[in-house]
Amino acid sequence: MSRDNFVRLIFERLAAVTESEFDRGVALQDKGDGVFAASLDAGWVVGGGVNGGYLLAVIGNAVRAALSGSGLDKLDHQGQLDDRGQVDHRDPLSVSAYYLSATRPGPAVVRTRVLRRGRSTSTVAATLSQLHDGVEVDRISTLATYADLNRSSDDVRTTLVEPVLAPLEHCIPTAEAPADFKKIAPLLDRFATRLDPGSIGWAVGKPSGNGLIQGWFRLADGRPLDSLALLMVVDALPPVTFDLGMPGWAPTLELTVHVRAKPAPGWAKVKHYTRNMAGGYFEEDCEVWDSSGRLVAQSRQLAAQPRS
Amino acid sequence: MSRDNFVRLIFERLAAVTESEFDRGVALQDKGDGVFAASLDAGWVVGGGVNGGYLLAVIGNAVRAALSGSGLDKLDHQGQLDDRGQVDHRDPLSVSAYYLSATRPGPAVVRTRVLRRGRSTSTVAATLSQLHDGVEVDRISTLATYADLNRSSDDVRTTLVEPVLAPLEHCIPTAEAPADFKKIAPLLDRFATRLDPGSIGWAVGKPSGNGLIQGWFRLADGRPLDSLALLMVVDALPPVTFDLGMPGWAPTLELTVHVRAKPAPGWAKVKHYTRNMAGGYFEEDCEVWDSSGRLVAQSRQLAAQPRS
Numbered sequence: 122m123s124r125d126n127f128v129r130l131i132f133e134r135l136a137a138v139t140e141s142e143f144d145r146g147v148a149l150q151d152k153g154d155g156v157f158a159a160s161l162d163a164g165w166v167v168g169g170g171v172n173g174g175y176l177l178a179v180i181g182n183a184v185r186a187a188l189s190g191s192g193l194d195k196l197d198h199q200g201q202l203d204d205r206g207q208v209d210h211r212d213p214l215s216v217s218a219y220y221l222s223a224t225r226p227g228p229a230v231v232r233t234r235v236l237r238r239g240r241s242t243s244t245v246a247a248t249l250s251q252l253h254d255g256v257e258v259d260r261i262s263t264l265a266t267y268a269d270l271n272r273s274s275d276d277v278r279t280t281l282v283e284p285v286l287a288p289l290e291h292c293i294p295t296a297e298a299p300a301d302f303k304k305i306a307p308l309l310d311r312f313a314t315r316l317d318p319g320s321i322g323w324a325v326g327k328p329s330g331n332g333l334i335q336g337w338f339r340l341a342d343g344r345p346l347d348s349l350a351l352l353m354v355v356d357a358l359p360p361v362t363f364d365l366g367m368p369g370w371a372p373t374l375e376l377t378v379h380v381r382a383k384p385a386p387g388w389a390k391v392k393h394y395t396r397n398m399a400g401g402y403f404e405e406d407c408e409v410w411d412s413s414g415r416l417v418a419q420s421r422q423l424a425a426q427p428r429s
Numbered sequence: 430m431s432r433d434n435f436v437r438l439i440f441e442r443l444a445a446v447t448e449s450e451f452d453r454g455v456a457l458q459d460k461g462d463g464v465f466a467a468s469l470d471a472g473w474v475v476g477g478g479v480n481g482g483y484l485l486a487v488i489g490n491a492v493r494a495a496l497s498g499s500g501l502d503k504l505d506h507q508g509q510l511d512d513r514g515q516v517d518h519r520d521p522l523s524v525s526a527y528y529l530s531a532t533r534p535g536p537a538v539v540r541t542r543v544l545r546r547g548r549s550t551s552t553v554a555a556t557l558s559q560l561h562d563g564v565e566v567d568r569i570s571t572l573a574t575y576a577d578l579n580r581s582s583d584d585v586r587t588t589l590v591e592p593v594l595a596p597l598e599h600c601i602p603t604a605e606a607p608a609d610f611k612k613i614a615p616l617l618d619r620f621a622t623r624l625d626p627g628s629i630g631w632a633v634g635k636p637s638g639n640g641l642i643q644g645w646f647r648l649a650d651g652r653p654l655d656s657l658a659l660l661m662v663v664d665a666l667p668p669v670t671f672d673l674g675m676p677g678w679a680p681t682l683e684l685t686v687h688v689r690a691k692p693a694p695g696w697a698k699v700k701h702y703t704r705n706m707a708g709g710y711f712e713e714d715c716e717v718w719d720s721s722g723r724l725v726a727q728s729r730q731l732a733a734q735p736r737s
Contacts (some may be wrong), residue, residue: 214710215683215731217525219552219572221545236570237529242682244527246554246570262544262554262572264527266682273708274734280640281704332588374550374574375523377685379731382708396589397724400581400690402522404727416705419712421729423523423687426582 141344142311143353146175147182155233157183159249163226167308171224173373174356175308176249176261180231181213181352184245184265187233210243210267212348217264217377224260225251242268270348270383279416281408284335284392286317292337293321295359312357313339314391320364328366334358335392338409346384346411354391355407355420361393362403362427369427374402376422387412401426449652450619451661454483455490463541465491467557471534475616479532481681482664483616484557484569489521489660491539492553492573496546518551518575520656525572525685532568533559550576578656578691587724589716592643592700594625600645601629603667620665621647622699628672636674642666643700646717654692654719662699663715663728669701670711670735677735682710684730695720709734 122130140148146165149157165175188210233247249261286292292315296303303309316336322329338354339346346354355378360371390410395403403426409418430438448456454473457465473483496518541555557569594600600623604611611617624644630637646662647654654662663686668679698718703711711734717726 215527217527217572217683217685219523219525219544219574221552236527236567244529244570259544262552264525264570264572264683266527270708273710276709276734277707279705279707375525375572375685375687377525377683377729379683379710379712379729381705381710397587397689397727399585399587399724400578401584402581402687402689404687416707419705419729421685421687421727426584 141340141342143178143340143344143350147179147349149179149183149186149231151186155187155235157186157231157233159229159231161224161226161229164307164311166226167306168370169223169305171226172308172353172356173218173220173376174353176224177216177218177263177356177376177378178349178353179229180218180247180249180261180263181216181265181349183231183233184213184247184267185211185349187235187245187247188238188243188267210269212268212270212383213265213352213378213380214242214268214270215266215377215379216352217375219262219375220373221259221262224249227251229260230257242266270380273382277415281416283410283414284390284408286335286337286390287319289315289337289388292317296341311341313341314358316358323363323366323368328364330365332361332365332395332398333393334361334364335390337388338391339388345386346389348380348383351380351384351409351418352378354389354409355418356422358391358393360424361395361405365395365398367427371403371424371427373422373424376420378418378420380418382411382415382417384409384411384417385413385415389417398426449648449650451486451648451652451658455487455657457487457491457494457539459494463495463543465494465539465541467491467537467539469532469534469537472615472619474534475614476678477613479534480616480661480664481526481528481684482661484532485524485526485571485664485684485686486657486661487537488526488539488555488557488569488571489524489573489657491541492521492555492575493519493657495541495543495553495555496551496575516546516548516551516577518577520576520578520691521573521660521686521688522550522576522578523574523685523687524660525683527570527683528681529567529570532557535559537568550574578688581690585723589724591718591722592698592716594643594645594698595627597623597645597696600625604649619649621649622666624666631671631674631676636672638673640669640673640703640706641701642669642672643698645696646699647696653694654697656688656691659688659692659717659726660686662697662717663726664730666699666701668732669703669713673703673706675735679711679732679735681730681732684728686726686728688726690719690723690725692717692719692725693721693723697725706734
């Protein structure tokens with residue numbers, strides 16, 4: 122083995138040891154021509170399917186790689202310029218996902234196509250597919266516009282109001298849910314979510330009826346949130362329909378997320394709410410506020426009303 | 430000419446006479462294989478480019494045509510076999526558009542690709558392109574999920590509150606703007622918009638600073654709104670940044686609209702607002718309420734803050 126290859130091997134192994142669950146979960150193998158292979162971990166399953174936010178982060182990682190010009194970047198979570206000195210569009214600014222069929226744990230492929238490379242933003246189409254009975258079936262189709270959020274202006278005039286949550290120690294850690302519940306939602310072990318007591322009455326048969334679920338959020342292994350992880354955070358809480366007394370599955374048809382800033386380290390506040398349950402569908406809005414009190418992500422999804 | 434053909438001719442000519450500006454504007458020529466030719470009318474221009482909402486309706490019309498008379502794919506949303514008969518998903522339920530470059534009046538082509546045909550919804554990818562210096566350039570890339578809104582449940586539990594507007598006769602008809610203004614915004618003649626006096630101070634140098642523009646809306650020629658026209662309505666008012674004292678152009682990067690019901694005939698109420706102007710971008714939310722007081726469309730777009 123050459124000296125260069127030996128050094129590379131050490132760095133790769135080192136990265137594998139220090140990588141977080143999230144980083145391992147979104148890791149990709151570059152197959153060339155904008156195609157990336159993923160291995161979807163069963164640890165991100167909830168209710169029989171793979172969590173939509175985690176899948177969005179997998180696709181988002183492929184889009185980042187497609188725009189980087191020379192394959193994958195393994196270590197740099199913070200979106201810093203890489204050592205080639207290029208200005209890459211590493212940060213999702215807007216991602217829209219259309220969910221076509223339920224994704225299963227196991228192998229998947231993400232096919233990307235760069236639609237436009239611009240000075241301040243670039244846009245990519247990306248589709249996640251899986252083999253089903255020997256046939257490749259599309260699971261999620263997306264469009265995404267990326268930018269370099271390090272270069273964005275620091276002029277902030279947000280008029281939305283930061284959520285008021287009970288102190289961390291008064292909130293409910295969802296990872297402490299009973300084992301029989303976590304068996305159908307192993308996803309909960311990935312998160313250190315602490316739900317506000319005012320929005321978890323549904324867990325004991327007393328939904329508030331407000332259509333609001335909010336709480337504190339960080340990853341269980343302490344891996345700091347970044348622009349890529351925010352794609353997952355906006356779909357990490359229980360569906361807001363739980364708080365309306367509808368405990369069933371609420372399949373997402375479409376989800377668009379706008380990442381508005383890189384999050385500061387520490388606990389984020391996440392707020393989910395709906396204000397238009399009608400005609401068999403509902404919109405679910407999500408806001409993610411970082412520890413500095415900045416609104417770092419806004420998302421809206423359209424989902425089907427649970428049948429139960 | 431046979432009797433059948435003669436009858437058909439009369440109906441076709443009759444339709445041509447009664448067609449509205451909007452219907453002529455979104456008319457398509459079917460080129461086969463999911464490709465449709467459009468002729469983008471200069472009457473829908475605002476500020477040098479073609480209005481993004483009108484373009485969304487042109488694309489939406491192509492998606493509708495691509496799905497008409499279609500069969501079902503074998504897999505439905507839950508990954509189950511579905512062997513029922515034909516479905517006609519004529520109504521946009523969710524459409525996400527990524528704006529890649531400025532569209533000019535004149536010929537354009539919309540290429541559609543059906544991603545999934547399901548029992549209750551179908552999803553299509555569609556891109557609008559134009560020739561530029563002899564090369565086909567993508568203008569807008571979209572994903573869209575369609576349904577049959579006639580079949581949707583009539584259970585409505587909307588908690589958003591219908592906008593309170595001044596009576597029609599106290600509102601400002603934008604089509605009465607001075608000729609020099611309408612010269613750069615011929616679009617205004619298509620609309621019978623009447624803006625609420627509380628949100629048009631910007632026109633006389635007194636923006637409210639609230640980031641809110643709302644008013645009454647219908648098409649100037651009286652053509653009733655339908656699910657397709659709602660794609661245009663959500664981008665028909667002036668940018669909400671006008672009300673923040675920023676009169677410049679605010680280019681849209683992404684716009685997603687959820688059509689939640691077919692609108693009742695008559696004047697609609699349209700409300701635009703932003704609550705997160707930050708980092709050089711802002712989100713613009715739009716609500717469209719029909720004359721029966723139902724929230725029929727919700728949209729959010731991400732746009733770049735005007736530089737002026």
